[in-house]
Amino acid sequence: MSVPRLSDCLHCRMRGESIFAGLNPAELCTLGMEVQDIDCAAGEVLYRSGDPARHAYTLREGAVKLVKTLSNGQQVILRLLHHGDLFGFEGLREKEHRHDAISIAPGKLCRLDLVELQRLSERQPKVREAIFQRWQDALRASEERVVELGAKKAEARLATFLLQWAQRYPQLRVLPFPLTRQDLADFLGLSVEHVSRLMAEFKRQKLLQEARNQLEILSPQRLQEIAAAKSD
Structure with a gap:
């Protein structure tokens, strides 16, 4: 300090x-x-x-x-x-x-x-x-x-979080994203492995991309649909 x-x-x-x-x-x-x-x-x-x-x-x-x-x-x-x-x-x-x-x-x-x-x-x-x-x-x-955390499936939790994170930087297309997979897991109540799989799947579907502690959401509409999905 x-x-x-x-x-x-x-x-x-x-x-x-x-x-x-x-x-x-x-x-x-x-x-x-x-x-x-x-x-x-x-x-x-x-x-x-x-x-x-x-x-x-x-x-x-x-x-x-x-x-x-x-x-x-x-x-x-x-x-x-x-x-x-x-x-x-x-x-x-x-x-x-x-x-x-x-x-x-x-x-x-x-x-x-x-x-x-x-x-x-x-x-x-x-x-x-x-x-x-x-x-x-x-x-x-x-x-x-x-x-x-109690009502949403894992992918909906993560999608909701990513959209909320983006809302804190309304003027930016590429967002600062210093969170580790462990941080995401500890915040969302998931395992590190589960978070890693979900992030990899979101990137495979071209919903987002990551590089050097930065995040860009490519398809906010699709993320909103995932976030709003009802739990089984």
Whole structure:
């Protein structure tokens, strides 16, 4: 992780997607807390489950996975985060993190001290409301994913995921795709072998192509049909 730098929230291009989006320039200039910019490498652990919760993060570039290790040693990816996503905010209510946060691509993040953030949210109801809204959005997405995992066949799960991933990059034809087959398996509740077979079949049918951590969806309509297919 790089040496932290003081962030310029007023001129940040991610301002509209941050928890400070509802603050005017004068309020931003008098936050009463520091926001730090940090860079991280692919594979870097930002925090582990059980670590004291001291910081929260906004992801500006890159991708991060939140991982829970079960009692049998199996790893489950709880969330895959993109630009604009928040994580670590459970520290506002809990003393320790409940999962691992691991970068899966070189990234840029904003780091916020949780003690200072708690004080700010008490002074600024708009910040508190923004945090709660993002929590609610994340909970809703998690609930929808649980339903999909239980109700959809494996190929429908994968097709749904690929379409949702593409939606996060609406301006791009070729998408960043740093996920390994293990990452996909851990997120979708499938085996690595099953994911590998499905991806190979999708490529054989010319639904997508992959190269150097990049993905291009060639037939979104066909993927939508697979994603919508009813389970037997």
